[in-house]
Amino acid sequence: MKISTLVFVLAIASTIGTAQAEDQDHNMSQHQMSMQRAAEPGRHEGIGVLKAVNKEAGKVQIAHEAIADLSWPAMNMWFILNCPLPGDLRVGDPVRFELMQDEKKHWMVVTISRK
Ligand SMILES: [Cu+2]
16 A cells, blocks of 8 residues: 555544544434433423513413424413512513423413523
């Protein structure tokens, strides 16, 4: 084998080695993500803007951004409020929240805070 051929083969081998290492990192982060989801089954995080509060009905309206977890596009939506509303939160504030479904499959906000 000529030296130039050997150098070429080594260069190819090191490229393949790097690609494999990147692949492993990718798989690892996917694994970590699925483990995080498994830790809180049925919970989905969202962000949006608090649009309205109906205290009598125990509901909040949120203009939420897309929620990839649920394949939901951005929309305006009423949710059952199943947690205390922070006292300093006002209509128009950007919020971060978590959703779960109740036994009747209604979506409820289980945590909410100013973003
Ligand atoms: Cu929605």
